[in-house]
Amino acid sequence: MSELRGFYPEIEPFETGMLDVGDGHTIYWERIGTKGAKPAVFLHGGPGSGVSPLQRRVFDPELYDVVLFDQRGCGRSTPFAGLDNNTTWHLVADIERLREMVGVETWQVFGGSWGATLALAYAETHPERVSELVVRGIYTLTKAELAWYYQFGVSEMFPDKWERFLKPIPEAERGDLMAAYRKRLTGDDHAAKLEAAKAWSIWEGETITLLPDPSLSHKHDKDDFALAFARIENHYFTHAGWLEEGQLIRDAHKLRGIPGLIVHGRYDMPCPARYAWELHKAWPDAEFHLIEGAGHAFTEPGILDKLIRATDRFAGK
Structure with missing residues (x-):
């Protein structure tokens, strides 16, 4: 080979x-x-x-x-x-x-x-x-692809990381996580916006490789990167592109x-x-x-x- x-x-x-x-x-x-x-x-x-x-x-x-x-x-x-x-x-x-x-x-x-x-x-x-x-x-x-990653599917493979993704969202809003995140990512509360952005961004950074890659998850944890990444990604996915x-x-x-x-x-x-x-x-x-x-x-x-x-x-x- x-x-x-x-x-x-x-x-x-x-x-x-x-x-x-x-x-x-x-x-x-x-x-x-x-x-x-x-x-x-x-x-x-x-x-x-x-x-x-x-x-x-x-x-x-x-x-x-x-x-x-x-x-x-x-x-x-x-x-x-x-x-x-x-x-x-x-x-x-x-x-x-x-x-x-x-x-x-x-x-x-x-x-x-x-x-x-x-x-x-x-x-x-x-x-x-x-x-x-x-x-x-x-x-x-x-719709199926979006739900698989942000509602139910990958959650079953990464229950530990999924729990951290759920953390910023009250249980009553977890039936539509993309909408719950959008509310926070486009809201006026900067602390809530940043918390949501980092949780959204880290979820992706920690689930995209077969084996853990700390360099990727570290990049996704940075404030500026997470804000742009989470806001824009959620905006696009909310509208199915x-x-x-x-x-x-x-x-x-x-x-x-x-x-x-x-x-x-x-x-x-x-x-x-x-x-x-x-x-x-x-x-x-x-x-x-x-x-x-x-x-x-x-x-x-x-x-x-x-x-x-x-x-x-x-x-x-």
């Missing part, structure tokens, strides 16, 4: 900037790799997590010119944790603005978790702009002819593998890999190996 591939070396952007996308929002963007090489865009997860230096390292910098950006309201984008004019379709339009800014006709679209949701929404809206589509940790925001029920799988026929890759961990807790399997059946052009011994995070060895092999292959390496 060949050795598992790991990250490319650390790299700094060769260009950064702020793009005014209207509606009172300005988004931070950066470009890494080699200017004028194969164009790609990286879509981060959450929604609300922002980009990180590690995410730059899944592309060969000699072969790619990659745009990474903080989606509306998170990371270095402004306004911080802003929810107004912040929907899936605003983000799809922002991706098009970035493509036009770079000046390319098509580019590779790469996204994991919520980034995969957004990548599918973008590619189904603008299939003519996508040279390849690489998605990992498939999440289609159906402004998607019709089952829309992304239903419209996967629009991806026909786009080369791609679907990678999913067998033991992905937030995102049940069933939906990755359904996408695989609806979009047969894509290579499909269900990774044994892996959870949700892109840092897990089997998942990372497939992603980097794909970006190499799509660049002709």
